[in-house]
Amino acid sequence: MSQSAEQVLDQVYLEVRAKILEVGASLDRISRSSGDVASDERIQKLLAGIEALGTSDDNRAERIQLIFSDDYVDGWNQ
Amino acid sequence: MYFIDPHVHMISRVTDDYERMARMGCVAVSEPAFWAGFDRGSVDGFRDYFRQLTEFEPTRAGWSGVQHFTWMCINAKEAENVSLSREVIAMIPEFLDKANVLGIGEIGLNKNTPNECTIFREHVDLAMKTNELILIHTPHLQDKFKGTRMIVDMLLEDTRVQPDRVLIDHVEEHTVRVARDHGFWCAMTLYPVTKCTPSRAADIIETYGDDRIMVNSAGDWGPSNPCAVPDFIQEMRRRGHSEAKIKKIVYENPLEFFSKSCNFNFTPPEQQRLDG
Known part of the structure; x- marks a missing residue:
């Protein structure tokens, strides 16, 4: 990695801030709308993905991908 | 910088796209056979499609100085129709000796169904019998992780398969490792919403290295950008990566993989200029 963490933060800060705002506004829009989707599996996955953002490891993207993935069953072709 | 787009569906694009790609440094494209947005009704529909890929499309690409290569198959989505798929697989050898055909692809899975697995294995069998390279489509979104694992399992079932003659496409953060760990080539597709962005592709390169990996636009009839590879180049430059690494x-990398096909008669751009 040829850039320092501070350099990367400088580059992505506003972009990531905007994306987080977009997520917040989208969830607000769902809340304001009629009906209840609290039990919808997709909402649960979105919230699980947001929770994964708060961890401190360096493979958040992979873990979020897996939250949105079907399970693989080892030995399915036996 | 010259680049090769190793996966782009140019029959869905206008001639102006070839011109724009050429102006941004594209010297060659590889176009896998795919789902055209509707299910075709007969083997002759595929025969006409394959003629377009092997006869007209190289000519159209050549108008902009882009070299065109292609792959033959019935895609995973239409593979749900097993009888039609078998007719198409039986017809594919008519095209394998065409000048721009690199192998069998893009085969793979879509919804990870038993029928898709059946036709995937039959395509692999054809590739092994005809000594062709294989280009693999992995499923979208929630089906991708499971489907990619299943595809790797099926490839490992067949002891004739040489991993360095197989390219597993559309890898992302959760599937790149399983492809690379088994010795397969892999590629990342730059679709902003459903696949990789240029910045995430650069992240994956920084995490897993630059061996046996490439990037493509997979530009097609849906929202997509045939000039996405230059966006990746720009992202890598912005991060300070060397020109040699980006190249x-x-x-x-596409040159190294495609060169395993006896039909990859690529003329380097420097040679093209000398030839006039």
Whole structure:
């Protein structure tokens, strides 16, 4: 990695801030709308993905991908 | 910088796209056979499609100085129709000796169904019997992780398969490792919403290295950008990566993989200029 963490933060800060705002506004829009989707599996996955953002490891993207993935069953072709 | 787009569906694009790609440094494209947005009704529909890929499309690409290569198959989505798929697989050898055909692809899975697995294995069998390279489509979104694992399992079932003659496409953060760990080539598709962004592709390169990996636009009839590879080049430059490293990913790696096909008669751009 040829850039320092501070350099990367400088580059992505506003972009990531905007994306987080977009997520917040989208969830607000769902809340304001009629009906209840609290039990919808997709909402649960979105919230699980947001929770994964708060961890401190360096493979958040992979873990979020897996939250949105079907399970693989080892030995399915036996 | 010269680049090769190793996966782009140019029959869905206008001639102006070839011209724009050429102006941004594209010297060659590889176009896998795919789902055209509707299910075709007969083997003759595929025969006409394959003629377009092997006869007209190289000519159209040539108008902009872009070299065109292609792959033959019935895609995973239409593979749900097993009887039609078998007719198409039986017809594919008519095209394998055409000048721009690199192998069998893009085969793979879509919804990870038993029928898709059946036709995937039959395509692999054809590729092994005809000594062709294989280009693999992995499923979208929630089906991708499971489907990619299943595809790797099926490839490992067949002891004739040489991993360095197989390219597993559309890898992302959760599937790149399983492809690379088994010795397969892999590629990342730059679709902003459903696949990789240029910045995430660069992250994956920084995490897993630049061996046996490439990037493509997979431009097609849906929202997509045939000039996405230059966006990746720009992202890598912005991060301070060397020109040599970027060139390896967008030019040399596709050359190395495609050169395993006896039909890859590529003329380097420097040679093209000398030839006039």
